[in-house]
Amino acid sequence: MNKQQLAAKIWESANQMRSKIEANEYKDYILGFIFYKYLSDKEEQDLYNRGYDADNIKEYVNEEADDSYSSMSSLKQDLGYFIAYKDLFSTWINMGSDFSVDNVRTGLSSFSRNISPSHKKLFEGVFTTLETGLSKLGADTKSQTKAVSDLIQLINEIPMNGKQDYDVLGFIYEYLISNFAANAGKKAGEFYTPHEVSLLMSEIIAEHLKGRDTIKIYDPTSGSGSLLINIGKTAAKYMDDANRIQYYAQELKSNTYNLTRMNLVMRGILPANILTRNGDTLEEDWPYFDESDPHSTYEPLYVDAVVSNPPYSQRWDSTGKDSDPRYVRYGIAPKSKADYAFLLHDLYHLKPDGIMTIVLPHGVLFRGGEEGNIRKNLIEQNNIDAIIGLPANIFFGTGIPTIVMVLRQKRENTDVLIIDASKGFIKEGKNNKLRACDIRKIVDTIKSRKDIEKYSKVVSLEDIRANDYNLNIPRYVDSSEAAESYDIYASMFGGIPETELGKFDKYWEVFPSLKGELFAGEEYLSLKSENIRETIKNNKDVLQFKKNHMLRFGDLGAYLDSILIANATTINIPKTQEIIANNIFMRFVDITLIDPYGAYEIFEDKFTEISGDLELIQTEGIKAVTQVDPNMVIKKKNGKDVEVQEGWKGHILPFDLVQEICLSERKRDLKEKQEKLAEIPSSYEEILESLSEDDKEIITEALNDTNDAFVFKNIKAVIKSLKADGESKELIESLEKAEKLNNEEKKLKTEIKQGEDELHLETKAKIESLSEEEVNNLLHEKWSSPIYNGILDLSDDMLKVFTKDVEALSTKYAVTxxxxxxxxxxxxxxxxxxxxxxxxxxxxxxxxxxxxxxxxxxxx
Missing domain, CATH: 1.20.5 (Single alpha-helices involved in coiled-coils or other helix-helix interfaces)
Known part of the structure; x- marks a missing residue:
């Protein structure tokens, strides 16, 4: 299974297990156990690397072992903690029916005792939420044991012991948090920023930080830590050594603070690079010092990037904050809304060449009073770099529209880039979601800092002053759809106004001969052709455009193969993703009418699957492509859900694809039989409809109670009886036809079942014996072809929309x-x-x- 499939399986099972426990609560238990397994596996791996074997670990890895052979002190020194053999996650798994929830309680308590003093900040209290929540997993020890046992058996499937596995573990952790957030209602905002918003902020920050050898990043309202991690992961793409990134995180709620620490540790980040704090960001600014010597060790925190998604418009205590260095230059946010208090806190901690992104409600752009004064000071002191209006209903637990504000301490330019990205999203369940193309377009617009009609505008300081420092997006960017208007003369007398044809000017520019082929006249035009669709389709300029598009992308499939397939075992996946994306954009340099971001979305959508396949290949080798796995399904057995094997499935290559390419003749024969079988029920209906009510009365034993289906077990006897009684020849022939169809149906079902079983086994054998050339061809069909064909289809898609719009305009004034x-x-x-x-x-x-x-x- 790739990481997407494994994550989906674990989520589905975990969601069933949680029963009536709230999603927001249950997440702390499952994520806590995942973290414990991570630490336990990490310790075991460390012991094996030191030369221990299973027997040594069992005998010597405990708190009572002789110090001369004890691993306890050295493990605490290296890892920062110690877990005894009896408390290892793998020991719990191997205990079988002897396992009890009390083993977990003992293990968690022991872990707390055995944290190294140097790692207290990182690990102390990290399992408190899990420890106190065990009693909620059941009414008594027996039911709690059952719930915990099921949970740890499920978690045991997650790999956690290598560089590749950190990515898998991180993906699954993020996937689970995202799904719990989707089910947690209003509480979701306490711990999760949607992944797509996180990626958007990450890309903006990473672009600014390019070329730096060391980076410090800070999230003062860290939640689960996913936002901070995505910033680091994106920035690391442009660095030689990801271990030169330091992560600072502060979180108020202790159970959410635990999620931050777990998430950071499990990503393989060095403990020395993780600096976390459980506290109120607004009340307790980050005085980073050693509690034993606060005066000489005090170090104000200044970082390269701050990122945050604080709680929106919450109350705060502004008493005594007039002298707080975070606010003295700009003003104090009102007690009823802490939005600007969080913003100014973030800004204060930026280095002069740093950058910050923060999610805020729209109101911060135009509200007056103290907020208006702070906004004016931020503008006049040239801190606001860009404002991005996001779609409504994009965050879990709230439908209010939000913005991302980008700020810097020092800027060369004095304008503000305003982007209205509120229309770019896809509906997913109850929420709206930014697509890859929406994120890319925003980031590209920030890079190029350009005006785009109905999307973005670079607003001068003079314009902002003239608007009394109001930054409300609609004042500067009008993204509303133009209202439908009607020409009075054309409404009365007919004809298509030349002015309304003007909205197609970009098409007439690319297809110069088309307008003359479609319309005649000057001020008010008439249609030359009744068939607009055919005229557009056969126009010479349209045909040339399609040809040029084909030529521009004709070698895209081969290009993708040369990068993805030829180097599948070695390529850097994130960097390759960016290289291909840039290549696709480059091909659109002088192509108009087709949105390059549409092509980018096709690529990104497919690359999610491709990257999962590449990770498997790079972990297991190219042999992974010729591997098949048992297809395990859940079935009911004695009232219980049991996992059983139901055939096979490709480790990487889908059976359907292999059958389509390598076993097409067998697949086609089987499909023909399936189509024949599908037609038989309608033939039965035709026979029944041909029978009169009198006929049906005669053959009641051959029909069901409602006379709308045959009872085939009785047909033969009824036919015999009809013949003996000398009944209608036509009626007998109808029944004989039905009987013949039924025999054919039985035969087809038998042949299809046998054919499917044989084809299934042939496909398994085929995958396992694929040649190198066949592997490359199948990977081409799975990876490259969908991207290549999807991008080629964009020209046809554009022409369909254009044709539909021209047809709509032609009928607008057809009736005067x-x-x-x-x-x-x-x-x-x-x-x-x-x-x-x-x-x-x-x-x-x-x-x-x-x-x-x-x-x-x-x-x-």
């Missing part, structure tokens, strides 16, 4: 007001004529005659 008036008069006359034919009482006829008059009377 004069036409409508004539149609109304004809309808009135027709109605009056019908009314005149009615009869009724004297009063009825008086009323009808009056209505006829109102309709204009009847022509003589």
């Amino acid at each position: 007001m004069d036409d409508l008036e004539k149609e109304i008069k004809e309808t009135e006359k027709s109605l009056a004529s019908m009314l005149s034919e009615l009869t009724g009482s004297e009063r009825d006829m008086e009323g009808i005659n009056e209505l006829i008059k109102l309709l204009g009377g009847i022509d003589e």
Whole structure:
């Protein structure tokens, strides 16, 4: 299984296990056990590296062992903690039915005692939430033991002991947190920033930090730590040594603070590079010092980047903050809304050449009072670099629209880039989600710092002053859709206004001969062709455009193969991803009408799967491509869910793909039989519909109670009886036809089942015996072809939209007001004529005659 599949499996199982426990609470238990397994596996690996074997570990890895052979002190020195053999995660797993929840309680208590003094800040209290929550997993020891046992068996599937496994572990951890957040309602905001928003902020910061040898990054409201980790991971792409990044994290809630520490440690970050603090960011600024000697060890914290997603518009105690160095230059945020208090805290901790990104509610852009004064000071002191308006309903637990604000201590330019990215998203469940192309477009716009119609504007300081320091996005960027307007003359007399054809100017520029082929006239034009679709499709400039598009991307498949397949075992996956993305954008340099970000989305969407495959290949070797795995499914057995094998599946290559490419003839034969089988039910219906009610009365034993289906076990006897009674030849033939179809249906089902089983085993054998050339061809079909074909299809997609818009405009004025008036008069006359034919009482006829008059009377 790749990491996506494993994460999905663990989430599904964990979600079923949690039963009635709230998602926000249950996450602390499962993530706590994952962290314990990580530390336990790490210690075991360290022991094996020292030459210990399983017997040595069992005998000597305990708190009572003779110091001369004890590993306790050296492990505490190297790892910062010690776990005795009896408390190792693997020991719990191997205990089987002897395992009890009390083993966990003992292990967690022992861990707390055996933390090295040098690692107290990192590990102390990290399992408190898990320890206190064990009792909630069941009503008694037996039920708690069952719940914990199921959970640790599930977690045991996660690999945790190598560089590659850190990525898998990190992915699964993030995946679980994301899914718990989606189920945690309003509490989700306490611990999670959606991954896509996190990536957006990461890319903005990493671009600014390019070229630095060492980096310090800080999140003062760290939550689960995922936002901070994504910043580091993205920045590391541009560094030679990722161990030269220091992570500073502060979090108020202790259980969420534990998530931060776990997350950072499990990513393989050196303990010396993790500096965390459980405290109130606004009340307790980061006075980094050694408690034993606070005066001489005090070190103010200044970092290269600050990133935060603080709680929105929460109350805070601003008493006595007038002299706080974080706020003296700008002002004090109102007690009812701490948004600017968090922002100024972040800004204060930036180095002069640093950068920060912060998520805030829209209100900070235009609210007055103390906030208006702070905003004015930030603008005048030239700290605000960019403002990005995000889509509404993008954060779990709140639907309010938010922004990302980018600030710096020192800038050369004095303008502010304002981006309205509120329209770029995809709907996913109840929430909106930024796509890869939306993130890329925002980051590219910040890099290029350019005006884009209905999307972005570089706003001068003078304009902001003229607007009284109001930064509300719609004041500067109008992203609203243009309202539909109607030309009065065209509405009355027909014709297509030349002014409205102007909205297609970018198309006429690329297809210069097309407008003349479609329309005739000057100010108000008429259609030359009834078939707009065919005219556009066959236009010489359109055909040339499609040809140019094909030529530009014709070698994309081969290019992807040369990078991805030829070097699958060695390539740097993130860097390769960026190289290919840049290549795709480069191919669009002088191509208009097609959005390059659409092509980028096709690539990114597919690359998620490709990267998972590459990780497997780089971990297991190219042999992973020719491997098949048991296909395990959950089935009910004696009222319990049991995992059983149901055939096989490709480790990397899907069976369907291999059948399509390598076993196409067998696949086609099977498909033909399946199609024949699918047609038989409709043939039964045709026979039944041909029977009269009298016929159905005669053959009641051959039909079900509702007379809408045959009872085939009785048909033969009914036919025999009909023949003996000399009944209708047509009726007998109908039943014989149904019987024949039923025999064919049985035969087809048998052949299909046998064929599917044989094809399944042939596919397994084929995958396991693939040649190098076949492997390359199949990887091409799985990886490269979807990207290549998807990007080639973009020209057709664009032309479909263009054609639809032209057709809509052509019909807009097809019916004039004069036409409508004539149609109304004809309808009135027709109605009056019908009314005149009615009869009724004297009063009825008086009323009808009056209505006829109102309709204009009847022509003589």
